[in-house]
Amino acid sequence: MTLSSPQKQQPVHYSSQTVKRAEKALFCSPFHLILFKTMAAQSVPLLFISGQKGIESGYTKKKISEGRAEWELTWLIQVGLLRREVDGQGITDSFRLTPLGRQLLEKWETHEDKLPIPSIWDHLLNFWSRWLSISFFS
Numbered sequence: 001m002t003l004s005s006p007q008k009q010q011p012v013h014y015s016s017q018t019v020k021r022a023e024k025a026l027f028c029s030p031f032h033l034i035l036f037k038t039m040a041a042q043s044v045p046l047l048f049i050s051g052q053k054g055i056e057s058g059y060t061k062k063k064i065s066e067g068r069a070e071w072e073l074t075w076l077i078q079v080g081l082l083r084r085e086v087d088g089q090g091i092t093d094s095f096r097l098t099p100l101g102r103q104l105l106e107k108w109e110t111h112e113d114k115l116p117i118p119s120i121w122d123h124l125l126n127f128w129s130r131w132l133s134i135s136f137f138s
Contacts (some may be wrong), residue, residue, distance in 0.1 A: 011099070011103065018080065019100075021079055022080055024118070025129070029072055030072055031049075032059060032060065032115075033105075039101070040096075043095060049095075051063060076101075080100045082095050
């Protein structure tokens with residue numbers, strides 16, 4: 001029996017289109033970079049993201065409802081930035097970063113801990129991508 005040494009995991013390479021779409025979704029989201037930094041270290045429950053707790057934690061730009069927070073987070077799951085946490089009971093209400101989310105976090109956390117402000121064009125493209133994904137998968 002031969003023991004193999006663990007190999008360093010190679011980063012996943014994503015197409016530029018995938019990265020651009022994910023970045024647009026990230027920039028257009030109602031969340032601050034600190035939320036994604038926290039998600040890189042641990043899962044974050046939905047109740048800590050929505051409402052007054054979201055503001056107090058610095059996770060959201062303004063107070064948002066639980067339903068709106070889940071809707072926004074679901075879009076970030078669809079573009080590949082986040083995943084839902086799973087435990088022995090099944091899917092939970094907590095979220096973590098995916099490898100793509102980690103790559104974008106590494107890229108943007110060096111920019112004074114702030115995400116770029118999206119243009120109106122960015123918002124329109126993000127809306128269009130979101131609408132198309134809902135249209136085709138509903």
